[in-house]
Amino acid sequence: MPLRYAMDRxxxxxxxxxxxxxxxxxxxxxLFTLREAGPAIxxxxxxxxxxxxxxxxxxxxxxxxxxxxxxxxxTIGAILLGVPFSLGGAVFLAEIAPPRVRALVRPAxxxxxxxxxxxxxxxxxxxxxxxxxxxxxxxxxGYGLLSASIVLAVMILPTVTNIAEDAIRAVPREYKEGxxxxxxxxxxxxxxxxxxxxxxxxxxxxxxxxxRALGETMAMIMVIGNSVIMPQPLxxxxxTIVLSxxxxxxxxxxxxxxxxxxxxxxxxxxxxVVLFILIMLVNSLAxxxxxxxxx
Amino acid sequence: xxxxxxxxxxxxxxxxxxxxxAPFARPGEPAARTAQSSPRWVQQSNLARRHLTQRLxxxxxxxxxxxxxxxxxxxxxxxxxxxxxxxSPDFLLTPPAGGLSGEGGISTTIVTTLYLVLLTVxxxxxxxxxxxxxxxxxxxxxAGQRGLLPYLVxxxxxxxxxxxxxxxxxxxxxxxALFVSALHFGFSLLSAGLAGACLILPVxxxxxxxxxxxVPRSYREGxxxxxxxxxxxVWGVVLPAALPGIIxxxxxxxxxxxxxxxxxxxxxxxxxxxxxxxLSGGRTMxxxxxxxxxxxxxxxxxxxTGTILILSIILINAVINFFSHRLTARLGS
Numbered sequence: 001m002p003l004r005y006a007m008d009r010x011x012x013x014x015x016x017x018x019x020x021x022x023x024x025x026x027x028x029x030x031l032f033t034l035r036e037a038g039p040a041i042x043x044x045x046x047x048x049x050x051x052x053x054x055x056x057x058x059x060x061x062x063x064x065x066x067x068x069x070x071x072x073x074x075t076i077g078a079i080l081l082g083v084p085f086s087l088g089g090a091v092f093l094a095e096i097a098p099p100r101v102r103a104l105v106r107p108a109x110x111x112x113x114x115x116x117x118x119x120x121x122x123x124x125x126x127x128x129x130x131x132x133x134x135x136x137x138x139x140x141x142g143y144g145l146l147s148a149s150i151v152l153a154v155m156i157l158p159t160v161t162n163i164a165e166d167a168i169r170a171v172p173r174e175y176k177e178g179x180x181x182x183x184x185x186x187x188x189x190x191x192x193x194x195x196x197x198x199x200x201x202x203x204x205x206x207x208x209x210x211x212r213a214l215g216e217t218m219a220m221i222m223v224i225g226n227s228v229i230m231p232q233p234l235x236x237x238x239x240t241i242v243l244s245x246x247x248x249x250x251x252x253x254x255x256x257x258x259x260x261x262x263x264x265x266x267x268x269x270x271x272x273v274v275l276f277i278l279i280m281l282v283n284s285l286a287x288x289x290x291x292x293x294x295x
Numbered sequence: 296x297x298x299x300x301x302x303x304x305x306x307x308x309x310x311x312x313x314x315x316x317a318p319f320a321r322p323g324e325p326a327a328r329t330a331q332s333s334p335r336w337v338q339q340s341n342l343a344r345r346h347l348t349q350r351l352x353x354x355x356x357x358x359x360x361x362x363x364x365x366x367x368x369x370x371x372x373x374x375x376x377x378x379x380x381x382x383s384p385d386f387l388l389t390p391p392a393g394g395l396s397g398e399g400g401i402s403t404t405i406v407t408t409l410y411l412v413l414l415t416v417x418x419x420x421x422x423x424x425x426x427x428x429x430x431x432x433x434x435x436x437x438a439g440q441r442g443l444l445p446y447l448v449x450x451x452x453x454x455x456x457x458x459x460x461x462x463x464x465x466x467x468x469x470x471x472a473l474f475v476s477a478l479h480f481g482f483s484l485l486s487a488g489l490a491g492a493c494l495i496l497p498v499x500x501x502x503x504x505x506x507x508x509x510v511p512r513s514y515r516e517g518x519x520x521x522x523x524x525x526x527x528x529v530w531g532v533v534l535p536a537a538l539p540g541i542i543x544x545x546x547x548x549x550x551x552x553x554x555x556x557x558x559x560x561x562x563x564x565x566x567x568x569x570x571x572x573x574l575s576g577g578r579t580m581x582x583x584x585x586x587x588x589x590x591x592x593x594x595x596x597x598x599x600t601g602t603i604l605i606l607s608i609i610l611i612n613a614v615i616n617f618f619s620h621r622l623t624a625r626l627g628s
Contacts, residue, residue: 008524012433018425019434020447022500023454025493029465032472088359096353097360105360107612108367114608115370116554118584119601123370126377126594154366161363187349215462217557218585250464250557257471257561272468276461283460 037273040266049270055228055252057260062267064274066230070145070246071278073231074224075213077149077242078156083206085153086160090205093161094168095190113158121222124151129223137240143225146242151219156209163208167201168194200289207286211279217250226251249275371605378602381595387603391567391583397593401600403569407484407577408553410570411563414488415495415552420545422492423499424534426451430500431507432529459497466494467561475562482564482576490562494555495548502547506540507533539618546618550611554604556581580604 041049044062052063089109093102124147133142171194179189195202225245234240247255252271260268385400392399434448470490480486510533518528534541556579564576565586578586580600587597 004524004527008526011526011529012429015425015429015433016447018422019429019451020454021422022426022458022496023450025496026454026457026461028473029461029469029493032469032477033465036468036472085359085362088356089363092356092360096356101360105363107616108364110612111371111609112363112367114550114554114612116556116581116584116601116604116608118554118556118581118588119374119604120370122584122588122594122597122601123374125588126598127373154370157363157366185345185349187352188345190352211460211462215464217462217464218560222585222588250462253464253468254557254560257468269468269472272465276465279460279462280457287456 033269033272033276036266036269038266040263040270043263044267044270049267050274053230057256057264057267060263062263062270064249064252064271066228067247067249067252067271068274068278069230070224071214071248071250071275073145073246074148074152074220074248075210077145078152078213079206079210081149082153082156082209083160086157086205086209087164087202089157089161090164090168090202091190091195094165095186095194109158109161112154113162117155117216117219118222120151120155121219124148124219124223132243135243137234137237137243139234140240140243141225141245143223144243144245145224145231148220148224148246148248149242151223152213152216155216155219156212159212160205160209163205164198164202167198167205170201171197204286204289207282207289211282211286214275214279214282215250217248217254220248221251221254224248224251226255228252249278374598374601374605377595378598378600381599382602386596386599390569391578393567397587397591397596401580401583401596401603403567404578404580404583404600405603407563407570408579408581410484410577411488411491411559411579412549412552414484414573415491416545416549418488418492419496419499419548423496423544424503424541426455426496427500427503427507428529428534430455431504432525432533455497455500458493459501462557463494463555464557464561466490467558469493470558470562481574482562482566483574484563484570484577485573487559487563487577488573490558491552491555494558495551498548498551499544502544503537503541506537506544509540510536539621543615543618546611546615550608553579553607553611554581555579556585560585 040062044052049062049064050068051065052061053065054061054063055066089105093105093109097105128147128150129142131142132144132147133140175193175197176189179193180186184192224247226247227245228247229245231241231244231246234243249271253268253275256264257268387400387405388402389400390403391397391401430448430451434451437445437448467490470486470493474480474486474489475482480489514532514536515528518532519525523531559579559582563578563582565578565582566576567578567583567586568575570577581604584597584600584604587593587600
């Protein structure tokens, strides 16, 4: 008798311990990245780190602005290209796809989510970059924001589609029935009842897609060109900004960490801190939107 | 319609409504209002127009659904068609030889990937399942209470949520700072395995939590009523019932590890030699794809390796579907 009570007690604490590892890891991540970023923040100064546009480790110049701009530009591009398809796909799957078609499209979305990011990067390098290169603009290498945005749009599609579909499915049946009973068509019901009712879930889906886009590393290195420049038009036509090369925050870390030492290494950890804060902001925004949905 | 008592004045209004709507026209309704402002054919075809809009919209939605499948087929098809030209048993069984054209096969990268999967899953599963069991089975009653324990529980929940949102390169940086540098594990399977375990921990916790929540309350009540302790109930009743869901989570994280690159890029070193101990570096298949594409431009070999990756993901998805069907079947009966 006492043995099994002792066992029960012991297991309770053991399980509590394993539950606490998650928060311990979060603490450890925060602690170690901040500790390693410390020297860079002290020597360079937070302001110059965040607002400096020049990144020349050889000359001790560490400005992250170009990378911040690169990350944000490519994320915006991915959202613009990917969200229409993702939302269309979500409405299609939740509202109008017959079960058989659904049974085909669902696994396709799942597989898109599972394909390793290097494979997307590889596809981008081999197929997309040569295609983009054909656009006749001087200094157009094919590597750049456009290729990266297209690759990233495909990569965030499963995230946005899944969450948005769940949100659309969660709309109470009565709402739709009420609308249909008033004589509106299925499409009118989708546009004026279902989608507005699922609005916060859809917004959350898009924001989480942004988080996913900001955090993507390897595929971005492979197609964005990695030049540390502020994204800018290649000639007098402002639209050619999409052909500009760029570098993301994530790429900055991955490309240089292997050979960085001293302040340079510390500046890369500072890059990680900036990225972490950016993603935390985006994710808590999503959490806020989701929480507001349930009164 | 003849037995419908339609007042005489309505018939004039019914004339401007589409025939199918005519019986529903209500007396005294100012139907003529729109008829004056818009041409007669628009008025007549209101329903037809709405149906036309719907048709167009649905056509666009069908095309989007189709586009998803086409994009998938395009990516997978292109990589696989190119890859199968290089793929052979020989390719799988010979080690990479390095060099500018990426000579050799991928045998060592397959072995490294398997080691890393075993290591990460072996480390993260007990911790993750334990955490989920505590959060669902023990901590559920603590909501809204004050004190140290509820505080710890809510911070643990916050930890899981945060970890799930952290981008993988940050796990890599963390692994590099703690395991590679501070603990002197170097670029090694051990460093990569520990960093990878942190990456998949939230995946395992979340899927296990979901699986545990799906176990009906009555199972627990029946067991507790027989006089068992809570741990006996968890071990003997709840965990077996949730097993398919837990396995799903584990397999899902196997997929995560196989396709992950960023974490291992900064913790595993990238040597293409066969790893001989926990402290030797290595190169996973996904990393190999990256090195082949970026350093050697051996795109065909990269695609062949990518094909193996895609095939393993397809296999993993099939197994997950199998287990989740079993879970619903079991709990449904």
